[in-house]
Amino acid sequence: MRHISPKDAAELDALETREWLDSLDYVLQSGGPSKVARLLRHLTDYARENGVKLPFTANTPYINTISADEQALMPGSPDVERRIKSLVRWNAAAMVVRANKAEEGIGGHISTYASAATLYEVGFNHFFRGRGDEVDAGDVIFFQGHAAPGIYARAYLEGRIDETHLENFRRELKAGGGLSSYPHPWLMPDFWEYPTVSMGLGPIMAIYQARFMRYLEDRGLKPKSDAKVWAFLGDGETDEPEALGAITLPARERLDNLIFVINCNLQRLDGPVRGNGQIVQELEAAFRGAGWNVIKVLWGREWDPLLAKDRDGLLVKRMGEIVDGQYQKYAVESGAYVREHFWGVDPRLLEMVKHLSDDQLKKMTLGGHDPIKVYNAYKAAIEHRGAPTVILARTIKGYGLGEAGEGKNITHQQKKMNEDELRAFRTRFGIPVSDTEIGHTPFYRPADDSIETRYMRERRRALGGYVPSRARRSPALPTVSDELFEEFEKGTDGRKASTTMVFVRLLSKLLRDKDIGQLVVPIVPDEARTFGMEALFRQVGIYAHQGQMYEPVDMDTLLYYKEASDGQILEEGITEAGSMSSFIAAGTAYATHGVNTIPFFIYYSMFGFQRIGDLIWAAADSRARGFMLGGTAGRTTLAGEGLQHQDGNSHVFALAYPNCIAYDPAFAYEIAVIIRDGIRRMYIDQESVFYYLTVMNEQYAMPPMPEGAREGILKGLYRFRASSTPDAPLRAQLFGSGAILPEVIKAQEVLQSTYGVGADVWSVTSYGELYRDGQAAERWNMLHPGEAPRVPYVTTCLKDAPGVFVAASDYLKALPNAIDRWLPRPLVALGTDGFGRSEGRASLRDFFEVDHRYVVVAALAALARDGKLDRSVVEQAIKDQGINPEKANPAVS
Numbered sequence: 015m016r017h018i019s020p021k022d023a024a025e026l027d028a029l030e031t032r033e034w035l036d037s038l039d040y041v042l043q044s045g046g047p048s049k050v051a052r053l054l055r056h057l058t059d060y061a062r063e064n065g066v067k068l069p070f071t072a073n074t075p076y077i078n079t080i081s082a083d084e085q086a087l088m089p090g091s092p093d094v095e096r097r098i099k100s101l102v103r104w105n106a107a108a109m110v111v112r113a114n115k116a117e118e119g120i121g122g123h124i125s126t127y128a129s130a131a132t133l134y135e136v137g138f139n140h141f142f143r144g145r146g147d148e149v150d151a152g153d154v155i156f157f158q159g160h161a162a163p164g165i166y167a168r169a170y171l172e173g174r175i176d177e178t179h180l181e182n183f184r185r186e187l188k189a190g191g192g193l194s195s196y197p198h199p200w201l202m203p204d205f206w207e208y209p210t211v212s213m214g215l216g217p218i219m220a221i222y223q224a225r226f227m228r229y230l231e232d233r234g235l236k237p238k239s240d241a242k243v244w245a246f247l248g249d250g251e252t253d254e255p256e257a258l259g260a261i262t263l264p265a266r267e268r269l270d271n272l273i274f275v276i277n278c279n280l281q282r283l284d285g286p287v288r289g290n291g292q293i294v295q296e297l298e299a300a301f302r303g304a305g306w307n308v309i310k311v312l313w314g315r316e317w318d319p320l321l322a323k324d325r326d327g328l329l330v331k332r333m334g335e336i337v338d339g340q341y342q343k344y345a346v347e348s349g350a351y352v353r354e355h356f357w358g359v360d361p362r363l364l365e366m367v368k369h370l371s372d373d374q375l376k377k378m379t380l381g382g383h384d385p386i387k388v389y390n391a392y393k394a395a396i397e398h399r400g401a402p403t404v405i406l407a408r409t410i411k412g413y414g415l416g417e418a419g420e421g422k423n424i425t426h427q428q429k430k431m432n433e434d435e436l437r438a439f440r441t442r443f444g445i446p447v448s449d450t451e452i453g454h455t456p457f458y459r460p461a462d463d464s465i466e467t468r469y470m471r472e473r474r475r476a477l478g479g480y481v482p483s484r485a486r487r488s489p490a491l492p493t494v495s496d497e498l499f500e501e502f503e504k505g506t507d508g509r510k511a512s513t514t515m516v517f518v519r520l521l522s523k524l525l526r527d528k529d530i531g532q533l534v535v536p537i538v539p540d541e542a543r544t545f546g547m548e549a550l551f552r553q554v555g556i557y558a559h560q561g562q563m564y565e566p567v568d569m570d571t572l573l574y575y576k577e578a579s580d581g582q583i584l585e586e587g588i589t590e591a592g593s594m595s596s597f598i599a600a601g602t603a604y605a606t607h608g609v610n611t612i613p614f615f616i617y618y619s620m621f622g623f624q625r626i627g628d629l630i631w632a633a634a635d636s637r638a639r640g641f642m643l644g645g646t647a648g649r650t651t652l653a654g655e656g657l658q659h660q661d662g663n664s665h666v667f668a669l670a671y672p673n674c675i676a677y678d679p680a681f682a683y684e685i686a687v688i689i690r691d692g693i694r695r696m697y698i699d700q701e702s703v704f705y706y707l708t709v710m711n712e713q714y715a716m717p718p719m720p721e722g723a724r725e726g727i728l729k730g731l732y733r734f735r736a737s738s739t740p741d742a743p744l745r746a747q748l749f750g751s752g753a754i755l756p757e758v759i760k761a762q763e764v765l766q767s768t769y770g771v772g773a774d775v776w777s778v779t780s781y782g783e784l785y786r787d788g789q790a791a792e793r794w795n796m797l798h799p800g801e802a803p804r805v806p807y808v809t810t811c812l813k814d815a816p817g818v819f820v821a822a823s824d825y826l827k828a829l830p831n832a833i834d835r836w837l838p839r840p841l842v843a844l845g846t847d848g849f850g851r852s853e854g855r856a857s858l859r860d861f862f863e864v865d866h867r868y869v870v871v872a873a874l875a876a877l878a879r880d881g882k883l884d885r886s887v888v889e890q891a892i893k894d895q896g897i898n899p900e901k902a903n904p905a906v907s
């Protein structure tokens with residue numbers, strides 16, 4: 015065989031490659047891209063069949079997904095839009111600079127919006143649909159939290175807010191009103207719709223919002239529309255597990271109403287997102303792998319002619335081999351540096367740009383700063399069918415800030431600009447502010463009849479009104495039928511039931527109700543059977559957009575696993591975060607979609623506040639309404655499961671959520687009274703509160719409702735059973751909650767029969783509500799020393815109650831202790847501080863010292879403390895009750 019030199023081999027290789035490319039060119043010209051795609055697919059299949067190992071790649075080259083010749087022309091006036099964008103940039107930066115002059119350290123962000131301005135402005139001028147007068151139309155937009163200054167600046171130019179608001183950015187308590195740092199519907203209920211600044215929550219809420227929009231349409235609660243859900247997020251934000259953790263759902267459900275726009279400025283707070291890698295390529299692979307339509311917007315129009323000349327793919331290869339940390343370096347360096355280090359690696363590359371000056375090289379923009387590129391990406395996204403779209407747009411963090419921070423690692427926290435920097439910024443964007451004024455950083459708004467203002471207003475009018483904008487769009491519900499709740503007030507006549515069973519029965523009645531049944535949205539993270547809810551599968555069906563495409567294995571049973579396109583249950587699978595996002599979508603639909611949906615989210619209590627507390631906080635901020643049901647609750651009531659399941663924490667956590675009304679009900683009638691009143695407050699009176707109820711799986715007889723208990727149930731405390739020996743010399747007041755209440759009732763009997771103590775039993779349905787009421791009274795009294803003091807509800811109930819006070823609950827002792835100071839004498843609290851154990855109920859209650867025996871001993875010990883009986887009685891009782899006084903302290907073991 016003739017010897018082939020390496021040089022010959024290389025030439026041969028090049029020749030072969032050229033021949034293949036020429037053939038491909040021919041097919042491309044004669045058959046078009048789809049024929050090429052078909053051919054390539056055949057080729058790869060053929061190669062695989064013949065043993066060629068093709069490495070998997072979910073990536074496409076590091077160039078724009080939409081090529082220059084596929085681009086549509088952009089409507090509107092590029093010039094006017096650029097001027098508007100410059101003014102938004104200026105005012106956004108000015109409000110941060112001024113706020114920090116007025117009050118050092120007040121904070122704010124300039125560089126996030128500076129990099130995202132084009133991404134937002136193209137949306138505002140061409141895509142984001144407002145709701146106008148139609149209550150059920152319009153897009154839902156999750157704005158990136160740190161970009162808020164830009165969103166305010168635009169609202170200012172549109173004339174929606176005034177200079178005082180901008181002046182008081184981050185100083186909301188100032189006269190004339192201010193602006194909240196980030197999107198907070200709680201603080202600006204007419205403006206922001208969803209909070210996003212706890213990073214990662216925006217994307218997951220957007221996903222479930224898009225799915226919920228489909229749900230409303232499929233169930234006929236909202237007319238079908240092509241409204242979109244947009245989620246704007248940072249590239250650094252995608253490190254949060256919530257940001258990417260749910261991305262397979264929208265692809266699976268073909269949610270083409272969902273668009274993510276990820277601002278890939280390659281930087282987060284401290285430095286580069288992937289200094290040694292490429293965040294764009296990493297995200298592309300993740301999203302493509304999950305089934306999304308991925309549109310990369312990497313290069314601005316100046317790159318198009320160069321790419322057109324890149325016949326051998328040298329430039330594309332070079333673009334793809336630079337890591338992000340290096341790209342960031344190019345952004346801060348001169349054109350000469352870029353020529354030397356980016357282009358200079360190959361003479362053929364240098365040749366491509368020899369006609370460009372260093373200055374021109376420096377000014378070549380990135381895709382995310384080029385309105386035409388962004389417009390085309392958005393257009394492709396809204397036209398795409400059958401899958402969600404993610405747009406990966408490359409930008410520079412702090413774009414336009416120059417020396418003040420463009421592309422620098424410190425830029426995220428840049429809040430100040432000196433006069434030189436302001437002047438440079440002003441000149442770069444052509445803001446009509448003179449050198450003499452620049453020191454004051456004045457806001458600038460063109461006249462009402464200026465071209466810019468008219469243009470903005472006209473665009474928003476054409477697109478259905480201003481965004482963001484929030485309003486309560488649904489009328490109040492009329493009344494809710496009493497009949498639904500009445501049976502629960504009668505008790506179960508000795509039959510045992512758990513509060514979970516009671517709740518599920520009530521839920522199933524609500525679902526059947528002709529007035530509100532349609533509005534109920536049961537949400538469950540793969541736990542319906544745990545709660546005995548499987549009957550609902552058949553009764554109302556599990557929501558599945560595509561219906562049921564298989565024959566369920568239990569088809570021949572009455573309660574088979576029924577999926578249906580008009581199914582009502584959101585069976586989310588094992589995701590409390592996803593379920594909570596659905597709760598937020600359903601709980602805010604009264605504002606977002608004009609539908610009063612009533613979510614009931616039932617889940618393993620421990621995996622609620624403890625696991626997804628931040629999403630619950632977002633629900634609270636969003637003014638979401640609905641019921642959260644912490645199932646299998648109580649540290650000692652959930653037997654066997656051990657320390658990761660047994661919840662003795664959630665009621666303490668719930669206390670921190672100002673508009674969350676939390677109850678630990680013990681009996682059927684308490685649940686009925688609470689839910690009935692919750693529906694009244696949230697959907698008839700339209701209060702922005704939401705409810706948390708713990709329900710348990712211990713079964714006991716449900717008593718009838720005592721006369722006059724209703725008010726106390728709602729306020730948090732009522733006397734369940736008075737002592738039958740009120741004149742006994744020894745007296746006690748016993749508090750019980752949830753499944754521990756039956757223990758307390760038993761203690762009442764033992765105290766009376768064995769120790770001659772006359773005890774009253776109180777059901778404490780909500781320490782949280784008692785605590786808030788006490789705090790409110792105390793605060794008012796402090797501020798009104800000259801007036802008759804207000805008396806906390808708990809004091810009103812107990813001020814004349816004789817004897818000692820003992821409370822037992824399945825939660826931390828801190829909970830009962832929260833109301834201690836409003837009682838006439840100190841409270842002894844029994845609770846479940848400490849880690850759970852895998853054990854049976856009786857052993858757990860012994861371990862945590864919350865069963866009836868401990869209530870008895872606690873009452874006797876308190877009486878001895880008060881000198882009402884001899885200490886030897888307590889010692890004897892400890893022995894008689896079989897308690898080991900030397901046992902380990904459960905709180906620390």
Ligand SMILES: Cc1ncc(C[n+]2csc(CCOP(=O)(O)OP(=O)(O)O)c2C)c(N)n1
Nearest residue numbers: 126211212213248249250251277281282283
């Ligand atoms: C859950 C959470 N953790 C941390 C922060 C603090 N934080 C605010 S912005 C930021 C960096 C954001 O980077 P990126 O997502 O890339 O956004 P960019 O500003 O670059 O667009 C950090 C760490 C936060 N807001 N939320």
Ligand SMILES: [Mg+2]
Nearest residue numbers: 248249250281
């Ligand atoms: Mg970033």
